[in-house]
Amino acid sequence: MTMDAPPAIxxxxxWETVLQSIESELLSGAxxxxxxxxxxxxxxxxxxxGRSSVREAVRVLEVxxxxxxxxxxxxxxxxxxxxxxSGGMSALMRLQVAAQGFAVADVVKTxxxxxxxxxxxxxxxxxxxxxxxxxxxxxxxxxxxxKLLDAMDSPALTEAEFLALDAQFHVALANASGNQxxxxxxxxxxxxxxSYVLAAVPNLPSWPRVAARLRVEHGGILAAIEAGDQTDAAxxxxxxxxxxYAESRLGPPNSP
Amino acid sequence: MTMDAPPAIxxxxxWETVLQSIESELLSGAxxxxxxxxxxxxxxxxxxxGRSSVREAVRVLEVxxxxxxxxxxxxxxxxxxxxxxSGGMSALMRLQVAAQGFAVADVVKTxxxxxxxxxxxxxxxxxxxxxxxxxxxxxxxxxxxxKLLDAMDSPALTEAEFLALDAQFHVALANASGNQxxxxxxxxxxxxxxSYVLAAVPNLPSWPRVAARLRVEHGGILAAIEAGDQTDAAxxxxxxxxxxYAESRLGPPNSP
Numbered sequence: 001m002t003m004d005a006p007p008a009i010x011x012x013x014x015w016e017t018v019l020q021s022i023e024s025e026l027l028s029g030a031x032x033x034x035x036x037x038x039x040x041x042x043x044x045x046x047x048x049x050g051r052s053s054v055r056e057a058v059r060v061l062e063v064x065x066x067x068x069x070x071x072x073x074x075x076x077x078x079x080x081x082x083x084x085x086s087g088g089m090s091a092l093m094r095l096q097v098a099a100q101g102f103a104v105a106d107v108v109k110t111x112x113x114x115x116x117x118x119x120x121x122x123x124x125x126x127x128x129x130x131x132x133x134x135x136x137x138x139x140x141x142x143x144x145x146x147k148l149l150d151a152m153d154s155p156a157l158t159e160a161e162f163l164a165l166d167a168q169f170h171v172a173l174a175n176a177s178g179n180q181x182x183x184x185x186x187x188x189x190x191x192x193x194x195s196y197v198l199a200a201v202p203n204l205p206s207w208p209r210v211a212a213r214l215r216v217e218h219g220g221i222l223a224a225i226e227a228g229d230q231t232d233a234a235x236x237x238x239x240x241x242x243x244x245y246a247e248s249r250l251g252p253p254n255s256p
Numbered sequence: 257m258t259m260d261a262p263p264a265i266x267x268x269x270x271w272e273t274v275l276q277s278i279e280s281e282l283l284s285g286a287x288x289x290x291x292x293x294x295x296x297x298x299x300x301x302x303x304x305x306g307r308s309s310v311r312e313a314v315r316v317l318e319v320x321x322x323x324x325x326x327x328x329x330x331x332x333x334x335x336x337x338x339x340x341x342s343g344g345m346s347a348l349m350r351l352q353v354a355a356q357g358f359a360v361a362d363v364v365k366t367x368x369x370x371x372x373x374x375x376x377x378x379x380x381x382x383x384x385x386x387x388x389x390x391x392x393x394x395x396x397x398x399x400x401x402x403k404l405l406d407a408m409d410s411p412a413l414t415e416a417e418f419l420a421l422d423a424q425f426h427v428a429l430a431n432a433s434g435n436q437x438x439x440x441x442x443x444x445x446x447x448x449x450x451s452y453v454l455a456a457v458p459n460l461p462s463w464p465r466v467a468a469r470l471r472v473e474h475g476g477i478l479a480a481i482e483a484g485d486q487t488d489a490a491x492x493x494x495x496x497x498x499x500x501y502a503e504s505r506l507g508p509p510n511s512p
Contacts, residue, residue, distance in 0.1 A: 015315055026354035027451065033356060052308055059271055059312040060319045064348050066355055083357030088348050092320050092341070093437075098282035099322055100289060101339030102437050110437040113373045181349075181358050181366040185441065195283065 014049035018057035021047055026081070037067060037079040064088040085180065089188030097192040104193055108245050111189045112238055115170065118177045118186070119225055119233040127228030141176035142225065145169055149218050159201050162211055167194070169218060173225075193250070200248035210247070214240075270305035274313035277303055282337070293323060293335040320344040341436065345444030353448040360449055364501050367445045368494055371426065374433045374442070375481055375489040383484030397432040398481065401425055405474050415457050418467055423450070425474060429481075449506070456504035466503070470496075 021043075025031040037043070037058070044051045058079060061067045065088030067079045096102040122142070148169040152162060167190045174186040204210045217240040224233035277299075281287040293299070293314070300307045314335060317323045321344030323335045352358040378398070404425040408418060423446045430442040460466045473496040480489035 019319075023351055023354050026351070031355075052311065055308065056312050056315040060316050061351070063275075063316045063320070064351055065357065066351050081355060083352060083355035085348070085352045085357045088352070092344050092348055095279055095282070095317070095320055095322050096339060096341045096344070096440075098279050099287075099337060099339035101321065101341045102440075106435045106437040109435055110441070113370070113438070117369045117373075179362045179365055181362040181445070182369070184352075184358075185366070189437070 014047075014053035015056040015060070017047055017049055018043060018054050019060060022057070022061065031081055033081050033083050035081045037081070063091050085184040086187040089184045090191035093188040093192035094194075102192065104196060104250065107189050107193050108241070108250070111186070112241055114182055114186055114189070115173070115237050115241065116234040118174050118179075118182060119221060119237045120230040121177050122173065122225045123228050123230040123233040126225055127230075130228060141178070142173075142222070145172040145176060145222065148172055149215070149222065152215060152218070157211075159207055159211075160198060162214075163197060163201075166214065166218075167191075173221075196250055197248070200250045203249045204247055210244075214244070217243075270303075270309035271312040271316070273303055273305055274299060274310050275316060278313070278317065287337055289337050289339045291337050293337070319347050341440040342443040345440045346447035349444040349448035350450075358448065360452060360506065363445050363449050364497070364506070367442070368497055370438055370442055370445070371429070371493050371497065372490040374430050374435075374438060375477060375493045376486040377433050378429065378481045379484050379486040379489040382481055383486075386484060397434070398429075398478070401428040401432060401478065404428055405471070405478065408471060408474070413467075415463055415467075416454060418470075419453060419457075422470065422474075423447075429477075452506055453504070456506045459505045460503060466500075470500070473499075 022031065022037070031037075038046070040051050040054045040058070043054045047054075058067065058069070062069060062079075065084045065086065066081065068082045068084075069079045093102065093107070097104065097107060148165055152165045152169070157165070170190060171183065171187045174183040177183070201207065217236070221233060221236045221240060224236050278287065278293070287293075294302070296307050296310045296314070299310045303310075314323065314325070318325055318335075321340045321342065322337065324338045324340075325335045349358065349363070353360065353363060404421050408421045408425070413421070426446060427439065427443045430439040433439070457463065473492065477489060477492045477496060480492050
């Protein structure tokens with residue numbers, strides 16, 4: 001019941017009308033990845049809402065990883081449907097951890113659960129692959145993970161640089177499994193506790209020793225996957241994650 | 257480089273400044289669940305951004321399940337920090353499935369993975385409980401799931417009503433496990449394919465027969481948890497979900 005609200009739709013929920021309309025167009029296929037959103041002015045006129053409501057809905061879609069907007073221009077000028085879920089998942093989980101909607105312990109438990117399943121599945125796929133002799137596979141889905149391990153061998157890395165590559169290694173394993181939902185979740189889980197992980201580095205007994213051990217453990221995870229041993233791969237990754245979190249005494253800074 | 261941008265911050269990213277500022281306050285504990293956000297006017301003045309940018313950030317926080325706003329008032333009047341992640345997770349996953357960022361098959365696979373782990377954990381907890389004789393547990397975390405099964409026994413339910421209770425039963429199991437991250441994910445996964453599940457009901461051979469079978473299978477899952485049998489509980493829930501999806505030939509309407 002604000003003064004400048006259009007007759008049919010209360011100003012309070014006008015932005016939701018925009019969001020629902022775009023969701024319907026996505027579901028029907030009228031809008032798909034690569035398409036541009038109609039201009040702000042046009043959307044506002046078509047839906048009978050104010051331009052500011054269109055802008056609010058566009059920001060929501062941007063944070064959820066549904067659209068990319070061009071720099072320097074107005075909100076919908078050049079807004080393209082992209083469907084990149086990782087960014088949205090990271091924003092959501094990071095804010096929920098910050099607001100204590102998600103406990104750090106639950107984030108770590110969920111990571112263990114997803115990651116044990118990811119490496120077991122990768123090992124199973126590898127075992128299946130080697131059973132078929134002479135298959136012509138052009139690219140190995142584990143290559144990005146291997147390259148990250150090579151990069152982590154550099155002794156010149158700072159702690160933050162090493163840990164950033166380490167996070168990427170784990171997300172690369174999730175990507176290799178080919179399940180985009182699990183990959184986005186893994187990326188979100190890791191990003192959501194990034195600040196806690198960095199803050200906990202001084203709790204570690206000796207960074208050089210820890211880094212050396214992490215390198216060995218990462219190699220062990222990859223070797224178990226390559227050997228096609230599901231149980232061993234899951235056991236390696238579980239021990240690796242548990243040990244690091246226990247040793248760094250990871251937790252929210254203001255936890256009881 | 258828009259004409260009405262404030263001097264220091266480009267208008268393009270002003271809303272992100274607001275979001276980052278609120279995230280910092282959440283991380284430091286200056287803002288916590290139950291607190292009100294400062295009024296829109298005050299936030300805009302403090303951060304040197306326009307009020308419309310504050311409104312955009314508030315909408316983002318609302319969709320991500322970080323704040324609740326009062327009906328009928330302006331965006332930040334009565335905006336309270338709530339940290340309820342399920343709604344945000346559902347919005348994100350629903351839109352990503354609609355935009356084909358997430359494949360329905362990956363959503364189903366992820367559900368299988370999380371749910372097998374949830375019921376195995378519940379069974380393990382149950383086995384541990386019964387080992388401690390005469391423990392005084394006042395409420396059973398499985399009670400909400402049991403009540404939902406009772407409700408599903410009613411023969412008067414429509415297909416949509418039955419399936420809504422069915423979805424709640426599975427989310428209730430996730431809630432019983434106590435892991436808020438997994439519970440929010442489960443809720444989001446189920447909501448994201450809601451429209452596909454309903455659209456696939458006519459594919460089922462006979463609804464009364466399917467409903468009868470689902471009741472038996474739900475009872476079997478709960479019985480395996482109560483018996484403390486992890487393997488059996490995981491096997492029951494996996495078979496239950498796989499069978500339903502195969503039988504209803506679930507998939508996106510416009511899939512190749």
